[in-house]
Amino acid sequence: MTPKDFLLHYGRQFGTLIGLLGLVIVLWILTPYFLTISNLLNVAQQTSINAIIAVGMTFVIITAGIDLSVGSIVAFSGVVLASALQAAIPLPIAILIGLVVGAFCGLVNGVLITYGRLPPFISTLGMMSVARGAALLYTGGRPISGFSSGFRYLATGEILYIPVPVIIMVLVYVVAHVVLTRTKLGRYAYAIGGNEEAAVLSGVSVKFYKAMVYGLSGMLSGLAAIILTARLNSAQPIAGMMYELDAIAATVIGGTSLMGGEGRIIGTLIGALIMGVLRNGLNLLGVSSFVQQTVIGSVIIIAVLMDMALKKQRK
Amino acid sequence: MTPKDFLLHYGRQFGTLIGLLGLVIVLWILTPYFLTISNLLNVAQQTSINAIIAVGMTFVIITAGIDLSVGSIVAFSGVVLASALQAAIPLPIAILIGLVVGAFCGLVNGVLITYGRLPPFISTLGMMSVARGAALLYTGGRPISGFSSGFRYLATGEILYIPVPVIIMVLVYVVAHVVLTRTKLGRYAYAIGGNEEAAVLSGVSVKFYKAMVYGLSGMLSGLAAIILTARLNSAQPIAGMMYELDAIAATVIGGTSLMGGEGRIIGTLIGALIMGVLRNGLNLLGVSSFVQQTVIGSVIIIAVLMDMALKKQRK
Amino acid sequence: MKNDTVLELHHIRKTFPGVVALDDVRFELRRGEVHILLGENGAGKSTLVKILSGAYQKTAGQIILDRQEIDIKSPRHAQELGIAIIYQEFNLVPQLSAGENIFLGQEQIHASGLINQREIIASAQGILDDLGVEIEARKAVSELGVAQQQMVEVAKALSLDARILIMDEPTSALTEQEITELFNTIRRLKQKGVSIIYISHRLEELFEIGDRVTVLRDGKYIDTCNIADVSKSELISMMVNRELKEHFPKLRAARGEEVLRVNGLGINGVLHDIAFSLHRGEVLGIAGLLGSGRTELASSLFGVSRIDSGEIYVKGKRQRIKSPRRAINLGIGLLTEDRKSQGLIMILSTKDNICLPSVERFSRIGFVDTREEIQAATQYVGDLHIKTPSLQQQVMFLSGGNQQKVVISKWLCCQADILIFDEPTRGIDVGSKVEIYHLMNRLTAEGAAIIMISSELPEILGMSDRIMVMNQGRIAGEFSAGEATQEQILHYALEGAA
Amino acid sequence: GRGDKPEADGFTIALVMKTLNNPFFIDMQKGAEDAGSKLGINLIVQAAEREVDVEKQMQIVENLIQRKVDAICVTPSGSKEIVPAIVKANRAGIPILVVDTRVDAATLEEAGGRIATFIGSDNVEGGKIAAEYLVKRLDGEGKVAILEGIPGHETGDARLSGFHHVVDQLPGIDIVASQTANWERDQGFNVFQNILQSHPGVQALFTCSDLMALGAIEAIAAAGRTGDLIVVGFDALPEAREAILQGTMAGSVAQHPSEMGRIAVENAYRLLNGENVPEEVPVTIELITRQNAGSDSTPSVSR
Ligand SMILES: Nc1ncnc2c1ncn2[C@@H]1O[C@H](COP(=O)(O)OP(=O)(O)OP(=O)(O)O)[C@@H](O)[C@H]1O
Ligand SMILES: Nc1ncnc2c1ncn2[C@@H]1O[C@H](COP(=O)(O)OP(=O)(O)OP(=O)(O)O)[C@@H](O)[C@H]1O
Ligand SMILES: [Mg+2]
Ligand SMILES: [Mg+2]
Secondary structure: OOHHHHHHHHHHHHHHHHHHHHHHHHHHHHOOOOOOHHHHHHHHHHHHHHHHHHHHHHHHHHOOOOOOOHHHHHHHHHHHHHHHHHOOOOHHHHHHHHHHHHHHHHHHHHHHHHOOOOOHHHHHHHHHHHHHHHHHHHHOOOOEEOOOHHHHHHHHOEEOOEEHHHHHHHHHHHHHHHHHHHOHHHHHHHHHHHOHHHHHHOOOOHHHHHHHHHHHHHHHHHHHHHHHHHHHOEEOOOOOOOHHHHHHHHHHHOOOOOOOOOOOHHHHHHHHHHHHHHHHHHHHHOOOHHHHHHHHHHHHHHHHHHHHHHHHHHO | OOHHHHHHHHHHHHHHHHHHHHHHHHHHHHOOOOOOHHHHHHHHHHHHHHHHHHHHHHHHHHOOOOOOOHHHHHHHHHHHHHHHHHOOOOHHHHHHHHHHHHHHHHHHHHHHHHOOOOOHHHHHHHHHHHHHHHHHHHHOOOOEEOOOHHHHHHHHOEEOOEEHHHHHHHHHHHHHHHHHHHEHHHHHHHHHHHOHHHHHHOOOOHHHHHHHHHHHHHHHHHHHHHHHHHHHOEEOOOOOOOHHHHHHHHHHHOOOOOOOOOOOHHHHHHHHHHHHHHHHHHHHHOOOHHHHHHHHHHHHHHHHHHHHHHHHHHO | OOOOEEEEEEEEEEEEOOEEEEEEEEEEEEOOOEEEEEOOOOOOHHHHHHHHHOOOOOOEEEEEEOOEEEOOOOHHHHHHOOEEEEOOOOOOOOOOEHHHHHOOOOOOEOOOOOEOHHHHHHHHHHHHHHOOOOOOOOOEHHHOOHHHHHHHHHHHHHOOOOOEEEEEOOOOOOOHHHHHHHHHHHHHHHHOOOEEEEEOOOHHHHHHHOOEEEEEEOOEEEEEEEHHHOOHHHHHHHHHOOOOOOOOOOOOOOOOOEEEEEEEEEEOOOEEEEEEEEEOOOEEEEEEOOOOOHHHHHHHHOOOOOOOEEEEEEOOEEOOOOOHHHHHHOOEEEEOOOHHHHHOOOOOEHHHHHHHHHHHHHEEOOEEOHHHHHHHHHHHHHHOOOOOOOOOOEHHHOOHHHHHHHHHHHHHHOOOOEEEEEOOOOOOOHHHHHHHHHHHHHHHHOOOEEEEEOOOHHHHHHHOOEEEEEEOOEEEEEEEHHHOOHHHHHHHHHHOOO | OOOOOOHHHOOEEEEEEEEOOOHHHHHHHHHHHHHHHHHOOEEEEEEEOOOOOHHHHHHHHHHHHHOOOOEEEEOOOOOOOOHHHHHHHHHOOOOEEEEEOOOOHHHHHHHOOOOOEEEEOOHHHHHHHHHHHHHHHOOOOEEEEEEEOOOOOHHHHHHHHHHHHHHOOOOOEEEEEEEEOOOOHHHHHHHHHHHHHHOOOOOEEEEOOHHHHHHHHHHHHHOOOOOOOEEEEEOOOHHHHHHHHHOOOOEEEEOOHHHHHHHHHHHHHHHHOOOOOOOEEEEOOEEEOOOOOOOOOOOOEOO
8 A cells, every 4th residue: 555545545534533632632731630541541441332333333324324223222232131141141152142132133224224125214213212112121121230250351351451341342443444444245335325226236235235234233232232231230221322322423523424435444433532532531620511511512513623624625 | 287296296195194094093993082182182282393393304304414403402492582581571572582592503503514514413413412501501400480371372372272382383384385395495405405516516505505404493493492481381401302313203204315305394294293193192002111112113113114115116 | 049149138118107118129139249229318228228237127028048038137147147237327336446346246355255455456457457548446436537437337347257248328428539449349349259239329339330230219129230231311210210411400600799708717737728718609619638627617617616817707797706606697507517416416306407507587585486497397398309207207217318408408498698518418319419409509599609518529520610629728729610620629639739 | 610729729529410401410519519619629510411321420430530539429320330430439549429329239249349428318218208198188099190200210210119119009099100201391291191181080190200290280281170180299399399389289209409419528528537427318308298398498417
């Protein structure tokens, strides 16, 4: 890859990256507690759940779709996983169950969207209610709590001082980057989002790959559920409310276009980090919750404005 | 208009209309309380707020945009309106203030989207936080309550047994239908959503009309805030949470495509009614809260599936 | 059945809601031949080949491939059967690179399961180089011009190594140079035994490249003959069911006042020192090679591209044209070269597309007079013989040529009197072309001025009053219609200013 | 501006609430702030945007640990889910004072966590009090409807279970409808309006929060039945007190959030000064009815 190609490929992330760095510098100036290793690890860990869900969202949005059901899937696969753990099912199998439940919900979305021809918004909105209801019914509305330390290690453990969720997150991003840039699934995701008709006419099995993408999003929600459950030592049927907005925001801040066909995994990570750093900083500064909302909204707008302005510059 | 043109024009609404009728029939069979005049008026009244917001959403979505800030705008214009009323500002002026505040927030969205080149999702997501924060700051988090009966007439009054909010809703739909089908704004909304570049090259002042559409959506949120405040006799800074999802759902169930360029006002009304009837019916039947979510999600999916199947038939 | 027949179609029928696109059509394709499919806009050519490519399913009839009756179920299935197609409308993914588009659906995979990107780009580059076009395979399609995109489509079809190759108007977006390369490629393929179905409205090409021709009219089979045995006029009368007296019925109108003057216009790196003037009643033809800056000039006159230097005078007054709206208000209309992405709003109706630039004119205090709109649209659908089941039909369901007529109607409808036509007859059948030329005559007679950008030299020579040749963003030469020859124009277009 | 005052100025104490989107917590904040400014404390008040978001609350606690505050007062969004955050604070040596909602004792013990003190009342108890009052007003007999909170959310569930604990024993009480209005005022309106359609004979309504009750009384008014129904809410918001005085509501359960806020900050201060604080400071739950709705009663704090 020549330097020019590199710029062409990754240049679009610079705007948001600068936004993130700007935020970091501002917080560094404003509070001594921000730029410490322990706090940065703390932020990374707090970001991990949203960042993982946002990976699936990025795939979905690249295909010009949307997934509103991620939060409910987090709740549903969380409670199923938790009940499996409590039924003393071996840890690896329980984890697999969590992932499979998530993937299954996602695949149902995918099938409704492809074979049922439902708009993704409707299908996943429906799933958002259905999976939430299922989680509530499954648990009778009560959280399931108390797990082995083996399981909890997934959230509380550290490897070389790095929290396990952060390691999982990094792995997910590396794999997702490879999948998006180097596999058929990734290539076809772009093609479907860029011009679905062209993809069909080129012989791409659009339905299959679309369904896969939603399945992937569901599976990553299942993974997030595992970390969340381990972190709280409890699975709640009402967990994950509004997670979809955070995930979509991270994706879009990261430069993925809701019109489809465009987007990069690394951008999504930056987007998720912007949101995580911002929340962390506002807590550190002790900004009042009312003001926080206003600040978060404004920073999101400003970050993307900067990105847009830079993109225009390059043109 | 020949009968064939008529079908081409309005045919696409039949699917959802049949969905609505099916729902009505099922509820009629299941509970004697549903098909009574007083309950139907209830449903109409309960639907009115979402239905009015969904009109603005329909315009926005026809231009291939999205407005996530409607709920927060409802809250913000509600509290401003309420404080105006409490400051003994004359009723018509206070109402105007409510509408203007809503329209202003919408216009800010519009300007950010057009001149700031922000994706609508980001701009309105930001506004969602900012307007909510503003409402909380403005009130210190407390509701503003207690208004004159003159103001409350807007929610509690009846004209020929028809509740005033229902009358307002019908008026809004009639006007919106005319605007969408018979005015420049409407024509250009479709053109912008269908192919923005081609619209620009056909001399459409895309920026201006886009900004107008978001302004309109904001103004209708302001109108909804007026009705909501009058109905509850209280304006809350936390009002309108998740209203955006209901409004988008009504719009999309009604056949408006999130890809833009397509959609009808009457479909949106049907979509809003489906959601209103469904919630009402579940309450009447005394369905448990857990099950309600599942049922709502499933019905949304089934309604749109039916619509899609019918559309395919016609092809 | 002859021994070398590879494909036979019998009694093919295809209906769309309200439209019978094909009715009892037959067709036969032999090994190693170039079989031309000819017909007016909307005759059903694209529909027929889309049935072969798996994009559409036939309503009735038989497809016999290699003596076996088959059903072509999907594009993928068609590819497996060895059928490749270049669609009339571009079907590329703008965000992906040229190479990625060429191999979309047949990515080479490493043993590891990963896509072999290097291999894809290298093979794609190979195909493009063989085609003799200068396109970087790693460049995003959205950054390519129309002609380049067309060549990517060609490369994509070639990448399949098919036995049957279908080309639906591959040359309508190309300039002479590329057409020559394309024809060389076709001849090579023929020798390898590939059968080619070729659709074009440029009759000269058919005689150059074709072996046999099948003519369709209104969805019905008319005849099949050897190209060697028919004349151009015979073909035309088969197509349109009447005689065409003249191909370029140019009428000279009285030259009136100056309506447009451009001085020293420049856009850094793209256009340099452009100066010309345009009078009522004249057609100014602009010729040039791919990328010579003609489209850029048009868009700077129309307020789309910002100019860095120079002046534009419209009807005697200096104007800064900042937006298309402003240009339209000044009476300028631009027919863009890319109708799908710039000219039309595919999901809107024929009527709405025709009336879009005129909405301002049709409205009073914001309300649009729908009756007036319908009247106007009806008029242009009639005048230009636009084949559509109704005014409400979405333009995406019209045939390519009819879509082009809708774009022209847009500008006629809004009564522009300075018309810039960028490739106006792209994809238009001979009969309709003549209609458009008549229309240009009518417009100039009524006092309009026309700038006609075209890559078809006969059209430039046949219809212009004056001719300007562009080369690398500069005006390389200017002629009056009488003195110009094809060689001269090519010389200036290739070599630059004399 | 409760920014980074130098620590020498006094202690930095954080109050982490479930949300600020509820007047209940705004009152708590008020009480805490009053106490804080009296004692010269640097008070940081934070809350998640949504009450149900346990994980966000945990993030806030984590961030405040990074901020090295001296003490954290927290109203847990989840009685079990808060435990990991408490353990983290313990490890950082930051005392935790729990306010309003009890931490699940077994979970805390199992995790080896410690809390300095609990200040608050019991939602289950509150539900019982509401039920007893409602039953009394009905003379032990009648049709009752319930508006629940967000399904699966602990606070509402606790109040609900207290309520059921009492009424389920009584054969005269007939629960005709129990539906969620998701803590929201406008949904309180809609849902109760619908319930009135299917159960016109309903005589009393219990809501798990006043916001829903305030919506419901407007629905009752719209049906022209103001005064017909006995409405008992929870939280005793100022507006609810007014409604009680006007007779549109019968009663509400008061938990005195501003007291809780005040005591939490005061006890944190005492703790940081090395003083002992009681393990538990129960803030009495009080039933607000027409008799006491007007007087801004300060509750007795036992011990
Ligand atoms: N998807 C569709 N839905 C409805 N009508 C269609 C559709 N596709 C084609 N048609 C109609 O079928 C007829 C044949 O169209 P087709 O595109 O095959 O013409 P064509 O011969 O390729 O014309 P051109 O030379 O303009 O490309 C036209 O009347 C067209 O409007
Ligand atoms: N949006 C753009 N960004 C960068 N360069 C451009 C852009 N549009 C055009 N160009 C460049 O400007 C030059 C003129 O292109 P233009 O499209 O005007 O040529 P043309 O003569 O109309 O050719 P064509 O036959 O492709 O239409 C070319 O070098 C082209 O690459
Ligand atoms: Mg065609
Ligand atoms: Mg050009």
